[in-house]
Amino acid sequence: MADLQLTDGVPPEADDGVWLACIECGESFAPFDDVIYTCESCDGLLEARYADLPTFEDFEGEGDGVWRYRAALPFDEGVSLPEGNTPLHRVPRLEEETGVRSLRVKHEGMNPPGRSRTAG
Secondary structure, eight states: OOOOOGGGOOOTTOBTTEEEEETTTOOEEOSSSSOOOBOTTTOOBEEEEESSOOOGGGGTTSOSGGGGGGGGSSSSOOOOOSOOOOOEEEOHHHHHHHTOSSOEEEOGGGSTTTSOOOOO
């Protein structure tokens, strides 16, 4: 798997500090030209990469549900279902075990369709 560290620099394909990178071979693609999910070279999956990653503090008070992460998304508006507002839980023991400075986990079962609903 390719080394996709942020210190590798921003490739020329990046648009406003955002690009797509193959998790297998590391090839970079422009993020907004076409909707693509796999690498044209090796068929590996693509992931969004950012020149400057936002921090948890960047999301404080920035809307509701998944839209509180709007600063990390490459678009201003999107389709929304009644998702979101699942809390981020701190996990101090895992932070200590893994040596990660700030680790949070989410219980995605709280999002639809994982959340059970009572018919009214």
